[in-house]
Amino acid sequence: MSVGNQPTRGSDDVTRSIEVGHDREGRPVKKRRRFRRRVGHIPWISIGIVLVVLILPALLADLITVHDPLRGTLGDRLAPPFWMEDGSWTYPLGTDKQGRDILTRIIYGARISLTVSGLTILIGAVIGTSLGLLAGYFGGWIDRIVSWLIDTFLSLPHVLLALVIVAAIGPSFVTIVAIIAVTIWASFARQVRGETLSVRESEYVARARVAGAPSARILLRHVLPNIANTLIVLATLQVGVVILEESSLSFIGAGIPRPNPSWGVMVADGRDQILISWWISFFPGLAILLVVLSLNLVGDWLRDFLDPKLRQRGRD
Amino acid sequence: MALPVSPTQGSVSPVLEVSDLRTYLYTRWGTTKAVDGVSFSLDPGETLGIVGESGSGKSMLALSLVRLTPEPAGRIEGGQVILNGRDLLSLPEKQMRAVRGTEISMVLQDPQQSLNPVFSIGNQLGEAIRVHDSDAGKDEVYARSVAALKSVQVPAPERRLRNFPHHMSGGMKQRIVGAMAMAYQPQVLIADEPTTALDVTIQAQYLRLLKDLQQRTGVGIIIITHDFGVIAETCDRVAVMYAGRFVEQASVSDIFDHPKHPYTKALLDSRPKTGAKGERLSSIEGQPPSLADLPDGCRFATRCEYAMDRCSLEYPDLVAIGGHSVACWRSEEVLWETS
Amino acid sequence: MGDLLMSAEKLSKHFPVSAGQYGGKTIGHVKAVDGVSFAIEKGKTLALVGESGCGKTTTARMILRLWTPTAGNVTLEGRNIHDLKGADLKWFRSAVQAVFQDPWASLSPRMRVRDIVAEPLVVNQKVDRHEVRERVGATLEQVGMQPWHGDLFPHEFSGGQRQRVALASALITQPRLLVLDEPVSALDVSVQAQVMNLLKDLQSELGTAFLLISHDLATVRYVADQVAVMYMGRVVETGSVDQIFENPQHPYTKGLFASALPDHPRNRRPELEILGEMPSPLDPPSGCQFRTRCPSVMTICEQVPDSIEIEPGHSVACHLYAGKAI
Numbered sequence: 001m002s003v004g005n006q007p008t009r010g011s012d013d014v015t016r017s018i019e020v021g022h023d024r025e026g027r028p029v030k031k032r033r034r035f036r037r038r039v040g041h042i043p044w045i046s047i048g049i050v051l052v053v054l055i056l057p058a059l060l061a062d063l064i065t066v067h068d069p070l071r072g073t074l075g076d077r078l079a080p081p082f083w084m085e086d087g088s089w090t091y092p093l094g095t096d097k098q099g100r101d102i103l104t105r106i107i108y109g110a111r112i113s114l115t116v117s118g119l120t121i122l123i124g125a126v127i128g129t130s131l132g133l134l135a136g137y138f139g140g141w142i143d144r145i146v147s148w149l150i151d152t153f154l155s156l157p158h159v160l161l162a163l164v165i166v167a168a169i170g171p172s173f174v175t176i177v178a179i180i181a182v183t184i185w186a187s188f189a190r191q192v193r194g195e196t197l198s199v200r201e202s203e204y205v206a207r208a209r210v211a212g213a214p215s216a217r218i219l220l221r222h223v224l225p226n227i228a229n230t231l232i233v234l235a236t237l238q239v240g241v242v243i244l245e246e247s248s249l250s251f252i253g254a255g256i257p258r259p260n261p262s263w264g265v266m267v268a269d270g271r272d273q274i275l276i277s278w279w280i281s282f283f284p285g286l287a288i289l290l291v292v293l294s295l296n297l298v299g300d301w302l303r304d305f306l307d308p309k310l311r312q313r314g315r316d
Numbered sequence: 317m318a319l320p321v322s323p324t325q326g327s328v329s330p331v332l333e334v335s336d337l338r339t340y341l342y343t344r345w346g347t348t349k350a351v352d353g354v355s356f357s358l359d360p361g362e363t364l365g366i367v368g369e370s371g372s373g374k375s376m377l378a379l380s381l382v383r384l385t386p387e388p389a390g391r392i393e394g395g396q397v398i399l400n401g402r403d404l405l406s407l408p409e410k411q412m413r414a415v416r417g418t419e420i421s422m423v424l425q426d427p428q429q430s431l432n433p434v435f436s437i438g439n440q441l442g443e444a445i446r447v448h449d450s451d452a453g454k455d456e457v458y459a460r461s462v463a464a465l466k467s468v469q470v471p472a473p474e475r476r477l478r479n480f481p482h483h484m485s486g487g488m489k490q491r492i493v494g495a496m497a498m499a500y501q502p503q504v505l506i507a508d509e510p511t512t513a514l515d516v517t518i519q520a521q522y523l524r525l526l527k528d529l530q531q532r533t534g535v536g537i538i539i540i541t542h543d544f545g546v547i548a549e550t551c552d553r554v555a556v557m558y559a560g561r562f563v564e565q566a567s568v569s570d571i572f573d574h575p576k577h578p579y580t581k582a583l584l585d586s587r588p589k590t591g592a593k594g595e596r597l598s599s600i601e602g603q604p605p606s607l608a609d610l611p612d613g614c615r616f617a618t619r620c621e622y623a624m625d626r627c628s629l630e631y632p633d634l635v636a637i638g639g640h641s642v643a644c645w646r647s648e649e650v651l652w653e654t655s
Numbered sequence: 656m657g658d659l660l661m662s663a664e665k666l667s668k669h670f671p672v673s674a675g676q677y678g679g680k681t682i683g684h685v686k687a688v689d690g691v692s693f694a695i696e697k698g699k700t701l702a703l704v705g706e707s708g709c710g711k712t713t714t715a716r717m718i719l720r721l722w723t724p725t726a727g728n729v730t731l732e733g734r735n736i737h738d739l740k741g742a743d744l745k746w747f748r749s750a751v752q753a754v755f756q757d758p759w760a761s762l763s764p765r766m767r768v769r770d771i772v773a774e775p776l777v778v779n780q781k782v783d784r785h786e787v788r789e790r791v792g793a794t795l796e797q798v799g800m801q802p803w804h805g806d807l808f809p810h811e812f813s814g815g816q817r818q819r820v821a822l823a824s825a826l827i828t829q830p831r832l833l834v835l836d837e838p839v840s841a842l843d844v845s846v847q848a849q850v851m852n853l854l855k856d857l858q859s860e861l862g863t864a865f866l867l868i869s870h871d872l873a874t875v876r877y878v879a880d881q882v883a884v885m886y887m888g889r890v891v892e893t894g895s896v897d898q899i900f901e902n903p904q905h906p907y908t909k910g911l912f913a914s915a916l917p918d919h920p921r922n923r924r925p926e927l928e929i930l931g932e933m934p935s936p937l938d939p940p941s942g943c944q945f946r947t948r949c950p951s952v953m954t955i956c957e958q959v960p961d962s963i964e965i966e967p968g969h970s971v972a973c974h975l976y977a978g979k980a981i
Contacts, residue, residue: 212748545916
């Protein structure tokens with residue numbers, strides 16, 4: 001590959017690693033090929049599952065369901081899935097004790113899971129990232145306090161904590177979001193603090209300090225963009241954690257108040273029928289499993305995809 | 317060491333013979349011809365230097381000789397590596413493991429990284445010995461470990477065996493890595509950038525140590541480096557590698573005094589010369605071609621000030637001229653005056 | 656003598672060493688830099704030379720205000736740099752810039768080259784967007800690149816080009832002093848020559864002074880005017896590049912030069928006197944710190960030697976030269 005126009009002075013070592021072609025004026029034109037190379041290993045199946053089981057149903061719940069998620073038909077209670085004897089396409093995945101359609105409730109449950117995980121991760125990530133950045137960059141007493149908080153929050157038994165809080169102020173959507181956010185900020189803070197510690201020692205931060213950049217600029221322009229990968233990956237992985245946590249809390253009755261169709265509540269509701277009407281717990285459980293597994297796979301792929309080392313090909 | 321009028325030439329058969337070795341890397345960005353038809357031989361007690369810039373394929377060549385190319389991307393596509401009459405490339409992996417460390421050995425660039433920080437030196441040295449002698453008793457392993465450390469002039473070897481890598485200086489670690497590589501007195505030792513991570517004073521000590529080991533055991537040494545100082549200090553013969561191939565091979569004094577390939581000449585000239593302060597350094601314009609996208613002709617042609625039309629069309633074969641083996645269409649002409 | 660630009664006087668940096676991992680009691684100090692003095696003239700190059708751990712990088716970091724000295728001070732054009740505040744600090748940041756060793760580590764992978772190059776200008780001076788763009792383009796051309804290279808990210812360049820980008824960024828404020836910390840040691844031989852030529856050209860064109868940190872004697876000889884040889888936090892010998900290279904006096908300087916690899920096989924040194932290894936900085940020898948490795952050690956070496964000027968501009972801190980002061 002050669003470069004069309006030569007630099008004005010000095011010698012030219014432009015080439016090899018620049019993945020660009022050039023238009024008539026010699027300006028760079030990125031080649032499509034490069035993009036396609038980098039997206040070779042997308043986990044389509046996992047992304048598909050997340051879309052079909054979680055995101056699309058959450059967005060389109062009102063359009064794609066015919067039954068009421070909260071009130072059932074008592075005459076159709078405990079109907080089995082369609083392929084079994086007595087099953088019908090009216091209730092493809094069967095009904096629960098109160099005659100509510102399982103599929104409809106799973107679809108509305110996706111909405112709750114997505115809202116809860118979105119909100120908690122947003123809150124947790126903002127708090128965790130801010131504290132982690134400050135602790136990692138400035139060190140000293142800020143670091144000591146934040147590290148102590150991280151250790152404390154990571155060692156608290158979350159479920160017990162949740163039970164105590166719920167017992168004190170009662171279950172509600174806001175309580176559950178607050179409880180889960182409180183338990184996940186520490187994961188973000190710990191990760192961000194560690195990354196910041198290493199980025200702080202990097203030569204490009206030293207260069208920025210020599211340039212005279214103030215701390216806020218260094219944190220926002222140099223540190224944050226370079227730990228963004230980790231944040232995105234961590235957030236993806238945390239969606240699974242949050243869904244599981246919300247389900248467990250709902251399962252023990254400290255979560256989303258009934259009759260809202262949270263997946264965890266649904267699994268809990270089918271508990272005493274598990275041997276006879278297994279589908280009540282099984283399908284929401286399956287939804288949790290598929291979504292959490294897929295999100296983990298997507299998270300792993302994102303980690304590879306965003307790894308800047310895979311892009312620094314000039315260094316061989 | 318005396319200057320390289322190789323005393324063994326002709327009378328002794330080479331210990332290692334490499335012919336037409338090819339190692340390709342298959343990555344998501346295409347096929348990289350890291351080693352693309354390299355041939356050479358090494359006599360017992362001889363030191364061969366392989367010099368090249370980063371990306372020339374010299375490290376991949378070193379790894380190919382011991383069949384440790386990175387999996388699964390790297391594959392040895394052809395050629396022969398004949399050691400003691402056997403082609404290493406056709407040995408089953410199990411036999412190859414027995415050969416590594418006993419007949420052909422390797423020391424890596426960074427001593428910090430080739431010692432495991434959580435095990436003591438005695439533990440790691442013992443491990444290297446037991447790999448090939450699984451029935452060696454505890455006392456024997458100990459005695460051999462002490463002897464190995466003594467052979468690389470480590471003071472108080474008994475005490476050192478109980479130490480951990482972080483107790484030691486870089487130079488000491490480099491010696492211990494050397495001791496591990498030499499524990500079985502291999503006939504061939506490959507040193508990949510042996511001194512890059514070291515200070516000048518430690519560099520000098522370590523190169524001296526390699527020479528001492530060579531004089532005592534007659535090991536043939538291959539030094540892979542980008543530093544002509546290391547070549548000048550230690551080597552008998554030099555091969556210059558560029559974009560996956562050898563472009564020139566000759567004795568060390570011929571390379572320094574009468575380089576025949578324009579690349580060799582340009583590399584030598586780009587070093588700052590002592591006593592020539594203030595003069596501009598001559599540099600090589602441009603960059604080497606990507607190993608994934610090699611031209612048909614001479615790979616140096618685009619950067620060569622002596623290039624002709626033919627150079628960019630056909631690759632020149634290596635030809636023997638006055639003790640050199642050179643791959644250049646103009647090798648028989650006198651392109652520059654040499655001292 | 657030319658005009659004085661920067662001087663360091665009795666500069667020291669001691670790092671506390673604590674017992675245990677979690678900030679236990681301080682059990683001692685590592686004297687990374689211990690009473691170092693030197694001066695840099697306008698438009699000239701001073702090289703700090705020594706083995707790793709000799710304190711040359713710590714010294715550079717104090718000059719750059721990345722670290723605060725334990726004792727001593729640094730003055731730039733008569734002003735103590737560690738007392739500067741506000742606008743004076745911005746003046747200092749424009750006047751002193753740096754290029755670091757590893758061109759792969761010193762450019763933020765997430766910023767475009769034009770933002771990297773513009774940074775010192777944007778944070779220190781009030782300039783409008785249009786002017787920033789012009790100056791980024793002009794500076795890139797100055798280091799042998801093209802203005803459109805500013806649109807790319809660092810990973811799209813080779814090592815030599817990345818070092819040019821780092822250099823452009825350091826030059827955009829037209830600094831009076833450039834600290835070069837091993838600027839070519841991570842580059843290939845042929846690229847080293849390109850960057851060294853460029854540095855020389857820029858110095859003669861712009862009149863920038865350099866503080867060069869290097870362990871590579873060939874680079875030092877090529878670029879430097881003055882040399883200070885450091886050993887375990889102290890300067891043991893200082894003089895012009897010719898004085899040091901043609902006529903080294905301190906036993907350490909001699910040993911260092913003797914250890915350097917030959918430039919030609921005919922200059923091999925079969926009878927080379929090999930220096931031992933540097934003692935632990937936690938427990939340095941008393942007196943002259945080189946005495947544990949010194950071939951000409953005497954009893955008096957248990958006392959710290961004074962720096963003695965043996966010829967104009969050439970000083971040695973060694974008892975061998977006691978009474979030989981001019």
